[in-house]
Amino acid sequence: MDYLASTGVLIGIYVILATSYNLIIGYGGLNTIAHPIFFALGAYAAALLAIGTGLPAVLCIAAGVGVAAAASAALAVTTLRISGDYLLIASLGFQLGLLQLVNNLDFTGGPAGLSNIPMTLGGPGRGWWYLLMTVAIAVLVIWLVHRAMAGPFGRAVRAMRDDEVACAALGRGLFTMKVVIFAFGCGAAGLAGGLYAYYFQYISPEQFNVAQSATILTMVVLGGLGTVWGPVIGAFVLVALPQAITFLQLPSSLVGPLQGLIFTTLVIVFLFLRPHGLVGTRMAGAEH
Amino acid sequence: MIDPVILLQILWTGIAMSSYFVLFTVAFALTLKVEKLWNFAQAGLMGIAFYTMFWTLNAGHWPVWAGIAAAVVVTCAVTVGVEVWAVDVLRRRHSSGLIFFIFTLIFSQFVSFLLTLLFGTEPETIFPSVMSPVRIIAGIAVTDWDLQAVGLTLGLLIALYLLIRFTRDGQFMVAVADNEKLAGIYGISAMRAYLLSGVIAALLIVAGIWLYGTRAGVTPDVPIGLILTAVIATLIGGLGRVFSAALAAVGLALLQSFSILFIASKWQTLLLYCVLFVALLVFPRGIPVWRRRVRTPPVPAPPVAAQAGG
DSSP states (O other): OOOHHHHHHHHHHHHHHHHHHIIIIIOOOOOOOOOHHHHHHHHHHHHHHHHHHOOHHHHHHHHHHHHHHHHHHHHHHHHTSSSHHHHHHHHHHHHHHHHHHHHOTTTGGGGGGGGOOOSSOOSHHHHHHHHHOOOOOHHHHHHHHHHHHHHHHHHHHHHHHHHHHHHHTTTOOOOHHHHHHHHHHHHHEEEEEEEHHHHHHOOGGGGGHHHHHHHHHHHHHHHHHHHHSSSHHHHHHHHHHHGGGGOOOOHHHHHHHHHHHHHHHHHHHHHHTTOOOSSSSOOOOOOO | OOOHHHHHHHHHHEEEHHHHHHHHHHHHHHHHHOOOOOOOOHHHHOOOOOOOHHOOOOIOOOOOHHHHHHHHHHHHHHHHHHHHIIIIHHHHHHOOHHHHHHHHHHHHHHHHHHHHHOOOSOOOOOOOOOOOOEEEEETTEEHHHHHHHHOOHHHHHHHHHHHHHSSSSHHHHHHHHHHHHHHHHHHHHHHHHHHHHHHHHHHHHHHHHHHHHSSSSOOTHHHHHHHHHHHHHHHHHTTOOOOHHHHHHHHHHHHHHGGTTTSSSGGGGHHHHHHHHHHHOOOOTTOOGGSSOOOOOOOOOOOOOTTOOO
């Protein structure tokens, strides 16, 4: 039963990540793939504060959100003057560079990571309480994104995605809008990172690498770019289905690669059979 | 004061080490130029080429030439398969760059997981030993591997240049890269050009991974790191400039080699990403000194349009 709770928590965390990433890439049209580094920054900031100061979990996670949002603003200010493929590659460089930094610094635990993160919500029902909390936060993030995108600001963001020149001609501050959605989306990724660090009590740089970028991007695109429920369904399908193999009692050396194979096969199949996403519609400027 | 012999040694080793970076970069840049495709699937092709050679030579005990031939056949076949049954399908659907990016990256991951399942995660080399005979020339240690690497890379680059410059297929490839629709009007098949660039890239990849795998251990996830270096060199060289990208790859390898004089080796990779990040921000179209200078005739001023109603 604990395994089911853990899988549920993981799905909840990926729903937060995919939903917040959808805000940036789906609604905002900003082709960046650096989302996992903000997930990592949130996780590392929360974990380091928890280990070093013993502050309450809420404060540590809030600090993680702040660090992720601040770092995203730094990336946005420097890179948002380029776009398209260049932004994609610049964000990849930013992610891998910061990850290399985390990998080489001593206080982050280096390649071995941090394993002594204090436990919160102890006791036999820990997994289920944590699941409840993660689901509540995921619902809150979905609601916030939905509310923001359903209003005038959301219409302006979508207009910016569809035609930047026309949007600017209407007097909209494109740069401010980009920085705001970037900071909000990445802050939410930092929140997911804090939850991840406290629940699994172990983080290492390899959990936030290029494969993670591909995973989150795939959840959003296969779920449906610029839709409310697309990333939620994408996260659920792509986390839950590969987990099914753990019930086959295979040797641990086989489980990881097999899960990876199932994941990548699902992605390739959906990419060709459902090119507009599981709940997606054809969007201007983001043809599949 | 650093001994000049040490500097020369670093320079030579850096040039030799850059050989496989150059081959991977040219493969990546060529596909990007002709197909307009950021083909991260080439990481998967590297894995396929390496493990084909590894398996045929170590488990199958095939002769070396047969192992290399098998890698060429398998890698080219996979390239053509991916081009025909995947990339072309996405192209006909007018898929966005994001979809191509996801597909190529996921394909590489698929191959990586498959190879992990088949061969495990232990680093493997093509031959049991990576040692190579050494000779001292003017105080510099030169290994047989160095000579083989530099010779093979130069030979392949010259062959590619001649193919592009003097053969009809090479010229058709450039025509498709410049303007696919216009090339089509003149009866040039874009698909043929795409397949040719893919096969050439596959051959370069086999050569590159041969050099890498005879010098260092390879695990299924090593190719992703190698392709990222190729991406960085391609961007610094400037999109569409294949041989400039090769020069950029040499420059990056030398930068990494000489950086050991100033920083610990563990920071070398970070240096690479810093170069990428700064280069993209400052020179988003590539380093200016490598840009081709084209004389453009002076453009006459546009006629003054009559104002509406005036």
